[in-house]
Amino acid sequence: MEVAPARRSRGPSPERTARTRAAILAAALDEFLDGGFAATRMADVAARAGLAKGTLYLHFADKEALFEGVLRGLVEAPLAGLAAAAPAEGEAVRDFLLRVLRPVLRDMEASRRGAVIRLVVAEGGRFPAIAAMYRRIVIAPGLAAIGALAARAAAAGELRGEALLRHPPLLVAPVVLAVLWNGLFAAGDPMDAEAMFEAQLDLLFPVRGSHPAET
Template sequence: MSAPKTKRQQASEQRRQAILDAALDVFAAEGFTAARLDDVAAKAGVAKGTIYLFFKDKEELFEQIVVAAISPVLARLEALAEAETMPLDQVLETVFAFFQSEVIATWRRDVIWLVLSEGRRFPRIAEIYHRMVISKGLGIIRRIAENAYKRGEISSDELVRFPHLVFAPLIMALIWNGLFAKYQPLDVADLLNTHRQLLMRTAAAQPKED
């Protein structure tokens, strides 16, 4: 139903996507204000005016970058939500692996950087990202942790109250790679394994006994 039929529509959709791809590159590299739409157009292989056939102005283009980037992530979250009864340790392993291979090493990283660095000046973007990604992701991990807690897999409700703690080292790793890796490399795989051990050892150490 939303699949474009005619060649015209297909070509148009391809152009739109090319602009979004180029814009993500340029905006991530330069930031919203310093990014030049000339560069976006050049990188997308279209004329300047073409951008305005799809987006009202620079700001809407920026928002749509984030919106467009979120959609595919949502599918992943849905899949994760299915795993509510999976062992916590296994969930963490899956999530951390996904983060390393599919986020920190790909264009998804750039989207997060954009939200991080421009979100305060574009509350709409922060709001969208929170509503569609953050709150959902936290909710899923919270439910998984809750189940693990009830099963006695973990001994305390810390992650139930603050699922944020699961993600903190992920976002830190992403920031470190962006800012400091040049001066002091960080073994993200090791970091995240250690983080997981830390979370899980806590669990194993104090088996629930009530």
């Protein structure tokens, strides 16, 4: 008499795994921004996501790994767009930067990217790992992309002087200032990150191409 082979248990589908991970990251972002990095506990993230604590650890080994997941979810797409895209034929670098970054800047607070920047500034001194993480995931690739675009603009005669070539952070310095300012003074005198960015472009790129139409 033949014995039927035992049925193999099937693991969760990729779709279910993706939904679980998305729920964890959404809950983690809420917890980090509500209480800060120091006060956030893995158990609280699991509870907010409606999951067992053990399920959370199947996806993220510890709180730092969880924060990295949140950070990547917020910034990888915009950074990939800046790094992988290139100006269209005949498009000035200034206009390319506006086309690619304007949607990101308009969404800075609604997406809560601005709030995460403020969290890293507030707690990075006490938790160097999250400051190092932000530098590795956001700052380093961002500055590399800016440096490449600055070199392209310089070769095309689009730049005023060599300041941006020597100091790539100049491009986004007004945006960082606006984000920090709005965390402290938004109720009384908010700064417009998009307007600040465009004003900086006016200083760095005196030769301007045609502007894309507003949408």
